[in-house]
Amino acid sequence: MTSRLSLRTLFAALIAVSALSACGGGSSAPAETIPADAGLVVKSVKSIRFDASEYSATAGEIKVAFSNEDTVRHTLLVVQDGVKVPDFKLVVPEKGALDVGNINLAAGSYTLICDVPGHQNMKATLTVS
Ligand SMILES: [Cu+2]
Structure with a gap:
């Protein structure tokens, strides 16, 4: 009787723990807000990748917001x-981080990359028009 009860309690505790982690709890700071006037929003997401394979933006001064939903x-x-376009690099050190910077781009096709070692799979196309 006693052992059965404790097993059940353990089971309930396990379910509670997995439900918590599914919510992504545990990150310390709340995610910063992406500026409403950003001309390009890129997110890094789980499995070391960007949230899209293709992005687009309007030529000229572009406000780029880069957020981190990965760990x-x-x-x-x-x-x-x-x-590499000089003098432009955004860095998001941990989950919930946001970096914003301006870049001046003429119309054309560009590639977005992450230069952290081992992240060479992080590549996306940026079409500026
Ligand atoms: Cu990366």
């Missing part, structure tokens, strides 16, 4: 024809 550090750089 490891990510960066965001813009590359054109194999050359």
